Amino acid sequence: MADNIAIGIDLGTSYSCAAVVQDGLPMVIPNEWGDLTHASVVSFLENDSVLVGNNAKKNIITNSECTVYSAKRLIGRYYFSDEVKKAQAVMPYQIVEGENNSVRILVRDRKYSLPEISALVLKEVKEIAETYLGQPVKQAVVTVPAYFNDNQRQATKDAGRIAGLEVLRIINEPTAAALAYGFGKALNQKIVVYDLGGGTFDISILEIGKEVFEVLATAGDTYLGGDDFDDRIMSWLAEDFLAKTGLDLRENKYCLQMLKDAGERAKIDVGQNGTADIFCGGICQDPQGKVMDLRATLKEEQFNKMVGDLVQRTFKVCDEALQSARMTASDIDAVILVGGPTRLPVVRNGVKHYFQKEPLEGINPDQVVAMGAALQANTLLSAGADTFLVDVTPLSLRVGTVGGYTERIIEKNTPIPIDKSKSFTTSRDGQEKVKIRVYQGESNKAEECEMLGEFEFSGFRVGYRGEVKIDVTFEINTDGIVKVSATDLATGKKTSTTISLSSGLSEADIQRSIQSNQATQLAGHADPSSLPALPG
Amino acid sequence: MAIPPKGSGKPPKPAAKPPTLSPAAPPRSVPGKASPAAEPSATPPPLPRMPTVDPTPAGARPATRPPSIEAVRPAAPTEGARLDALLAEMEAQDYFQILKVQKGASPAEIKRAFYKGSRAYHPDRYYQLPDLELKEKINLVYKRMTEAYFVLRDDAKRTRYVAEIEGPERAKKLRFTEASETETKIAAKKQAEEEIGTTPKGRQFYAAGIAEIEAQRWSAAERSLKMAVTYEPSNARYKEKLAEAQQKIYEEMKQKGEAFKIK
Numbered sequence A: 001m002a003d004n005i006a007i008g009i010d011l012g013t014s015y016s017c018a019a020v021v022q023d024g025l026p027m028v029i030p031n032e033w034g035d036l037t038h039a040s041v042v043s044f045l046e047n048d049s050v051l052v053g054n055n056a057k058k059n060i061i062t063n064s065e066c067t068v069y070s071a072k073r074l075i076g077r078y079y080f081s082d083e084v085k086k087a088q089a090v091m092p093y094q095i096v097e098g099e100n101n102s103v104r105i106l107v108r109d110r111k112y113s114l115p116e117i118s119a120l121v122l123k124e125v126k127e128i129a130e131t132y133l134g135q136p137v138k139q140a141v142v143t144v145p146a147y148f149n150d151n152q153r154q155a156t157k158d159a160g161r162i163a164g165l166e167v168l169r170i171i172n173e174p175t176a177a178a179l180a181y182g183f184g185k186a187l188n189q190k191i192v193v194y195d196l197g198g199g200t201f202d203i204s205i206l207e208i209g210k211e212v213f214e215v216l217a218t219a220g221d222t223y224l225g226g227d228d229f230d231d232r233i234m235s236w237l238a239e240d241f242l243a244k245t246g247l248d249l250r251e252n253k254y255c256l257q258m259l260k261d262a263g264e265r266a267k268i269d270v271g272q273n274g275t276a277d278i279f280c281g282g283i284c285q286d287p288q289g290k291v292m293d294l295r296a297t298l299k300e301e302q303f304n305k306m307v308g309d310l311v312q313r314t315f316k317v318c319d320e321a322l323q324s325a326r327m328t329a330s331d332i333d334a335v336i337l338v339g340g341p342t343r344l345p346v347v348r349n350g351v352k353h354y355f356q357k358e359p360l361e362g363i364n365p366d367q368v369v370a371m372g373a374a375l376q377a378n379t380l381l382s383a384g385a386d387t388f389l390v391d392v393t394p395l396s397l398r399v400g401t402v403g404g405y406t407e408r409i410i411e412k413n414t415p416i417p418i419d420k421s422k423s424f425t426t427s428r429d430g431q432e433k434v435k436i437r438v439y440q441g442e443s444n445k446a447e448e449c450e451m452l453g454e455f456e457f458s459g460f461r462v463g464y465r466g467e468v469k470i471d472v473t474f475e476i477n478t479d480g481i482v483k484v485s486a487t488d489l490a491t492g493k494k495t496s497t498t499i500s501l502s503s504g505l506s507e508a509d510i511q512r513s514i515q516s517n518q519a520t521q522l523a524g525h526a527d528p529s530s531l532p533a534l535p536g
Numbered sequence B: 001m002a003i004p005p006k007g008s009g010k011p012p013k014p015a016a017k018p019p020t021l022s023p024a025a026p027p028r029s030v031p032g033k034a035s036p037a038a039e040p041s042a043t044p045p046p047l048p049r050m051p052t053v054d055p056t057p058a059g060a061r062p063a064t065r066p067p068s069i070e071a072v073r074p075a076a077p078t079e080g081a082r083l084d085a086l087l088a089e090m091e092a093q094d095y096f097q098i099l100k101v102q103k104g105a106s107p108a109e110i111k112r113a114f115y116k117g118s119r120a121y122h123p124d125r126y127y128q129l130p131d132l133e134l135k136e137k138i139n140l141v142y143k144r145m146t147e148a149y150f151v152l153r154d155d156a157k158r159t160r161y162v163a164e165i166e167g168p169e170r171a172k173k174l175r176f177t178e179a180s181e182t183e184t185k186i187a188a189k190k191q192a193e194e195e196i197g198t199t200p201k202g203r204q205f206y207a208a209g210i211a212e213i214e215a216q217r218w219s220a221a222e223r224s225l226k227m228a229v230t231y232e233p234s235n236a237r238y239k240e241k242l243a244e245a246q247q248k249i250y251e252e253m254k255q256k257g258e259a260f261k262i263k
Helices: A054-062 A082-090 A114-133 A150-162 A173-182 A226-245 A253-273 A300-324 A345-355 A368-381 A507-519 A528-533 B035-042 B076-091 B095-099 B107-121 B132-152 B155-166 B181-196 B200-214 B218-231 B236-260
Strands: A006-010 A015-022 A025-028 A042-044 A050-052 A094-097 A103-107 A110-113 A139-144 A166-172 A189-196 A201-208 A212-221 A275-285 A291-299 A334-338 A388-390 A397-401 A405-410 A418-426 A433-440 A450-458 A469-476 A482-488 A497-500
Touching: A006 A114, A006 A173, A006 A368, A015 A114, A015 A368, A025 A368, A042 A054, A042 A114, A050 A054, A050 A114, A054 A253, A082 A094, A103 A114, A110 A114, A114 A139, A114 A150, A114 A507, A139 A150, A139 A173, A139 A368, A150 A166, A150 A450, A150 A507, A166 A173, A166 A368, A173 A189, A173 A201, A173 A212, A173 A334, A173 A368, A189 A300, A189 A345, A201 A300, A212 A300, A212 B107, A226 A253, A226 A291, A226 A300, A253 A275, A253 A291, A253 A300, A291 A300, A300 A345, A334 A345, A334 A368, A388 B107, A397 A469, A405 A418, A405 A469, A418 A433, A418 B132, A433 A469, A433 A482, A450 A482, B076 B132, B095 B107, B095 B132, B107 B132, B132 B155, B200 B218, B200 B236, B218 B236
Parallel strands: A006 A139, A139 A166, A189 A334, A212 A388
Antiparallel strands: A006 A015, A015 A025, A042 A050, A094 A103, A103 A110, A189 A201, A201 A212, A275 A291, A397 A405, A397 A433, A418 A469, A433 A450, A469 A482, A482 A497
16 A cells, blocks of 8 residues: 555534545544544543544533534634624534634533644544554645635645645635546536535536536535524424423423434434334423423424525525526536435425425435545645646635725635735835735625635835835635735845644644643544553 | 725824735735746737746656656756746746647637646645745746636626726736726616616606607607606617617608608
8 A cells, every 4th residue: 555645634513524535536534432533522531541433422412521523613704703603502512702703612621722622533533443444644635625615625624734744735625525426437517516504505507527526616615504404493492392391391301402412313214204203202291390301293394394494595505606607597507415404304305496496315424525635635636637627615704994994805715826916015104014914705895794804915125105016916826725925025035934824823822732642642542552551 | 986995994003005006917926936937928918828938847747757756756946947937938828828728719628628728737736846836836836826727717706807808908908907896886786777767756756768669669768758858868778779769760850851751
């Protein structure tokens, strides 16, 4: 086997999956129990060890305060964002504020950043791959939702580094799915990837040829996913219980977790069998101390009504993407479904109706993204490979201007890599530095966009106002990550500073995290280095 | 246009006063490598169609030389020089020249040309290249290609770009700068206003005037349109229609006059 090997990792909101290319074909890596997908759940145990994956998922109920799940919903977000507030209300673990408006998770008196949590998931996946392949894995391609902004991409890349992986490339999940579908098939099609994951929804429209995979447009909603379907069932169950017994299950985080678990199972049952019998034994006690059970039956029709508006919301996003690509639904040759919730008949039928086309069969919606990522990893490792991806940036890049407004620099759906320059000048005599705020979003109002960062450029020639000209270059690289650099052209001197807008973790933070990640013992694995030391 | 977006909102902070020279030529400003070679090409280019001075034109031999790292690696220094030359050349080229297509190329041809360029310069193909500087140069070349493709594949952008590079300021307009959003919005608003008017009375008279024009009652049209213009003196569209009606009246008068003239 080749001495350097790179895997593809689909780091999902609820489940993660890894794949590797062997003999030119991508295959999903199973763990020692044969599971192909691994819950993105991290449970901190009392003995300082950490349990990750499907076993950790069981702890969501029993060890709820120390078990972190759906971390992807929070990664790369600011503490003041809506998503964080929403998470605080429903998550049993403690979400606290860190430096620079970042989000931290407090577990057993230790604060973890989101990249550190995701790094533990990646570490688990890495160890699964290492066990399976029998060799160390140091490189990976990691996928992110296409609609992730720069902060979220950076944070994901940091997570990879913390887990001891060299992240060769960050690629978009729908693009990876398209790659897995079209690789080596010499197709010539326009396809749609409809990716409804646990926490995010993405749609990408691609034109695929023999060697080119060109994304024509992408759109998404990072606040919409399978979890929202579960929420609907939960609310219904809770309301029903409240009406019957006068007890609100949502007030207790333990009950809430049981409800969530029941909601998720009911969703899957309804999808498979058209009906779900819900039973939560001993979910709570009434004031007299009598133990109560929760029983309900959910019919498909009822469920479809509950989530109908969520499904419709995805089609609004589809409209947007088709419009950007200047196409109509009838121009599409094939529809690929990605993500667990696309197994639900209500979603499948909706998609079929919208695109007037039967979605492709025979593609595993949980694994296709990881397989595409593995193919891309393989492409990058092999010299002179013959496929290439032309992806786009999902969001417009903007600079802040006076009065809380922004000015667009790079339009959304622009192919990457790309750069654009803009000239700036000083506004005061003798000004020594300029400050540039960078945003991503579609509104010209700064507050409606996501701020990526603020960077200060100094060290240019000091002169009268308007006399000093500074050229600022905004670059989006092949990872979709933004780089901003400034050059003073007036003097002819290239005093340029390149600042990658960071994810709230400084380089020192990352180094510290790498150390602690390496020291962390993942439970449930025999650490190869510790094997000989075990008492015989 | 007097909508200079300023760099920062808060007064105490040193504010950057940005795009005052809005669609001014953004001089090639990627920090770093490309510059020394880039200087000589700053002169306005009276270049003919395809200035292929380049020994290996981009994508001309896609399958053979550029994509193979093995081929690139030993030849690294010359490869670097070649890329420098190419980058310098690109400074003076318009997007059609960068993609090596004719000015009248169809969208399909542009796509094909871009794919051809991608085959030769896509960074994925050089991922394993140990020479970072060379890799960066390839990246720079490729970024220009995506930029060219982005503008030329869009009809509206392409039309504007072609008009710009055929104008007198060609050298400055080689890199497409989008009209700022605010400007576009103001222009669109102005157009909409002119079309539908800003006052109810003006709108009413204008509609009446148009109806009269259609019925070819020119003097009635003139009266209505004159009223409309009184309500909205700055509406160019109203004035235009008024002039049209007056022209017709003049012509009719002339015709009548001729008819009465005794030959």
